Amino acid sequence: MLERLRAQLRRRLRRVQRTALPIAQAGLAAGGSWLVATDLVGHAQPFFAPAAAVTCIGVALGQKLRRVIELVVGVSVGVGVGDVLISRIGAGTWQIMLVVMLAMAAAVFLDGGAVIALQSGTSAVLIATLAPPTTTGGFDRMIDALIGGAMGLIAIALFPPNPLNLAHRHGRVVLGELAGVLRAIGGAVLEHDTVAAAAALSRARASQKVIDEFKTALVTSAEVATIAPLRWRNRGELDRYRAASGPVDLAVRNTRVLARRALAVLRDGEQVPAKLPAVLDGLGSAVDALRDELARGVDPVRTRALLRTSAAEMDSLLAVDDFSVRVMVAQLRSIVVDLLVAAGVTRSDALSALPRSSVKFGTDHSSTRSLGMAL
Numbered sequence: 001m002l003e004r005l006r007a008q009l010r011r012r013l014r015r016v017q018r019t020a021l022p023i024a025q026a027g028l029a030a031g032g033s034w035l036v037a038t039d040l041v042g043h044a045q046p047f048f049a050p051a052a053a054v055t056c057i058g059v060a061l062g063q064k065l066r067r068v069i070e071l072v073v074g075v076s077v078g079v080g081v082g083d084v085l086i087s088r089i090g091a092g093t094w095q096i097m098l099v100v101m102l103a104m105a106a107a108v109f110l111d112g113g114a115v116i117a118l119q120s121g122t123s124a125v126l127i128a129t130l131a132p133p134t135t136t137g138g139f140d141r142m143i144d145a146l147i148g149g150a151m152g153l154i155a156i157a158l159f160p161p162n163p164l165n166l167a168h169r170h171g172r173v174v175l176g177e178l179a180g181v182l183r184a185i186g187g188a189v190l191e192h193d194t195v196a197a198a199a200a201l202s203r204a205r206a207s208q209k210v211i212d213e214f215k216t217a218l219v220t221s222a223e224v225a226t227i228a229p230l231r232w233r234n235r236g237e238l239d240r241y242r243a244a245s246g247p248v249d250l251a252v253r254n255t256r257v258l259a260r261r262a263l264a265v266l267r268d269g270e271q272v273p274a275k276l277p278a279v280l281d282g283l284g285s286a287v288d289a290l291r292d293e294l295a296r297g298v299d300p301v302r303t304r305a306l307l308r309t310s311a312a313e314m315d316s317l318l319a320v321d322d323f324s325v326r327v328m329v330a331q332l333r334s335i336v337v338d339l340l341v342a343a344g345v346t347r348s349d350a351l352s353a354l355p356r357s358s359v360k361f362g363t364d365h366s367s368t369r370s371l372g373m374a375l
Contacts, residue, residue: 022057025155029053033151037144048079049144049151056152072149074116078103078123080142086128096128153227160228163221167241168295170210170217174248175291177207179284181255182335185262186280194266201259204252211249218242237297244294244342251338258331261324270322275313282310283335290343300343307343308353311336315355 030050037046052075056068081103089095100121107120123145181204188196221238225231265272286306293300314336317329333354340350 021159021161025159026054026057029057029152029155033148036151037147041143041147043140043144046144048141049148052145052148053152056149057155070111070116071119072146073110074107074119075123076142076145077107077110078120079127079145080139081106082124082127083139083141091128096125099124099128157227160224160231163224163231164234164237166217167221167238170214171241171294172291174210174214175287177210178252178255179287181207181259182280182287183284185259186277188266189262189272190277192266194263197263197266201263204256204259207252211252215245218245240294247338247342251335251342254331254334254338258328258335261327261331265324265328268324270325272325273317276317279310279313279317279332282306282313286310286339290339303343304340304345307336307340311353312355
């Protein structure tokens with residue numbers, strides 16, 4: 001019991017440690033926005049300045065910069081429209097309806113994003129109910145909200161997180177899943193285990209979520225490296241991740257088709273080439289190497305060498321007659337091409353690394369994907 005409590009305490013402390021930077025950013029942005037709004041602009045009670053600053057920092061965690069700006073503008077528009085109208089028509093049921101509709105319409109007129117319209121409507125409700133206009137009225141609180149948002153963005157720019165940490169974390173997950181699925185398919189084929197093959201297929205199908213999260217993380221990392229001068233030096237390493245993300249996505253999709261055909265092969269009792277499990281294991285090792293070399297920020301030389309070895313070993317897999325096995329070989333060839341491109345090889349050079357095949361769709365990358373979708 002005591003050991004469980006200690007483990008839980010350690011987990012909670014690590015969680016606090018991971019969020020220490022955004023917490024500090026929120027505190028600095030809130031205090032800075034209050035200082036600017038009171039001492040520089042001269043507002044007596046600029047409640048919306050620190051509130052918008054903290055909200056901006058909170059949304060910035062893992063979100064696109066555009067969404068952060070949408071939130072700031074939405075809050076400002078909602079506060080401005082609410083302040084002006086409620087100060088003139090009063091508060092009540094029909095006034096709330098009118099203010100919310102006008103605030104959201106104004107936000108949509110400025111930008112079509114969903115966040116800006118929702119935040120504008122929510123802020124207008126706040127003005128109409130909990131924080132009705134003061135005697136000053138006008139656009140003071142709209143200015144406060146803009147100050148808070150600007151200070152939030154400044155805090156992110158001056159005290160940015162390391163964008164590479166986000167890229168490394170999601171890259172490890174994606175490539176770890178890809179390597180795991182390839183090895184799981186190899187193990188299922190080796191043991192002629194349809195249950196294991198079905199589990200590998202389920203795992204492959206679930207991998208799209210981590211791919212999408214990886215791409216979102218790279219967008220967020222690139223934005224941090226763009227707006228934060230302290231992180232400009234990280235842009236080169238991020239470019240490698242961004243260049244690899246598309247081909248890795250294709251490799252994951254092709255692996256999904258590979259898993260589906262492997263299950264079909266085992267269910268239909270087709271003869272599997274004896275070397276196929278070893279080739280799949282070798283591809284898993286190449287994916288591991290790509291993960292490690294991207295994380296170290298080095299040229300993925302070892303990855304390319306392992307992939308070329310796997311490509312050469314496919315020569316013995318080409319003399320197959322069963323349809324599903326031929327599709328598996330075609331998918332393997334496409335996966336090798338995808339991973340070589342992710343490792344910095346041009347597509348034409350990646351295709352030339354493959355042994356010649358009489359299977360027409362085996363060397364045509366786009367038609368292989370089309371075939372996989374049809375299957």
